[in-house]
Amino acid sequence: MRIVGDGSPESRQKGKLAVRAAYESGFTHFDHADIYGGGECEKLFAEVLRDIPGMRENIIITSKCGIRGKDNPISGVPARYDFSKEYILKSVDGILTRLQIDTLDILLLHRPDYLFQAEEVADAFQTLQDAGKVRYFGVSNFKPSQLTLLQSACPMPLITNQVEINVHNINALLDGTLDQCQQEHISPQAWCPLGGVVYPAWGNTFSPEDEARIKAEFDRQAKKYDTENWIIMLTWLLKHPAGIFPIIGTTNSNRIKASLQALKIPYSREDWYSLLEARNGQPVP
Ligand SMILES: NC(=O)c1ccc[n+]([C@@H]2O[C@H](COP(=O)([O-])OP(=O)(O)OC[C@H]3O[C@@H](n4cnc5c(N)ncnc54)[C@H](OP(=O)(O)O)[C@@H]3O)[C@@H](O)[C@H]2O)c1
Incomplete structure (x- = not known):
């Protein structure tokens, strides 16, 4: 914070x-x-x-x-x-x-x-x-x-890698970061988890059409799970098997308390992929 x-x-x-x-x-x-x-x-x-x-x-x-x-x-x-x-x-x-x-x-x-x-x-x-x-x-x-280079010299385990992960920036899914975390039992932490949901993410490349499409999917899922869009984003991160810890940055006490809803949503694999599809603007190949 x-x-x-x-x-x-x-x-x-x-x-x-x-x-x-x-x-x-x-x-x-x-x-x-x-x-x-x-x-x-x-x-x-x-x-x-x-x-x-x-x-x-x-x-x-x-x-x-x-x-x-x-x-x-x-x-x-x-x-x-x-x-x-x-x-x-x-x-x-x-x-x-x-x-x-x-x-x-x-x-x-x-x-x-x-x-x-x-x-x-x-x-x-x-x-x-x-x-x-x-x-x-x-x-x-x-x-x-x-991380591998540093770990090769350190006698103690490196226990976390804190990286940006949000609906805009999914590099950690693609560049091996989350695979390494899962394999080596390193906790990934996601900074700016709500970028692209409640504010434009760093280096935003989403067009207005992208934003409308992604928001429509968030809206659909928020309605389905009786929650809000930003909670769905946290749930999406929590669903990943590497065990992502979202680092939330709100200083609003009500939002801090509300964020705990994300831990309880029985989020489906299908909805996880639907949000990815909306984000990418196309189905997975
Ligand atoms: N390692 C790094 O390089 C790095 C880089 C950046 C950040 N971080 C860490 O990650 C933490 C989180 O990053 P972040 O602060 O960008 O996180 P975030 O949780 O993605 O964003 C927080 C911002 O979103 C607003 N917000 C949250 N929920 C909202 C909602 N429902 N509607 C409207 N606005 C909402 C907050 O405003 P309110 O306060 O008004 O709710 C605040 O301005 C930081 O505090 C820091 O500890 C690390």
């Missing part, structure tokens, strides 16, 4: 209420990154942890590192990815300080650093695990080959 919103006191309060609503509804996994809100999201989350006794022990906290903005640390350097040991260790110290916790449950490398050296990353992970600063490790936006 991008819980600080625009940073105003009202947005911050809404964000805190959203975290509380999620926790009270039974959500146990919270996704962060060192860059979300420039670190302010992690700091706000720490305030909620302080407010709710026992919450820390009952949840899993993920954060990510590896993206460096331009001008960091000196003016003139470009935006880049940095998986050097020094930067990973420094980033985790920042995450722990902002979240006000001793141990991060899961650390993800946010986007693949084209210059990453697998042994160096493995060394950083081992150092963090030995120091009790991180329990588990994973990646985000990695291609299967990049």
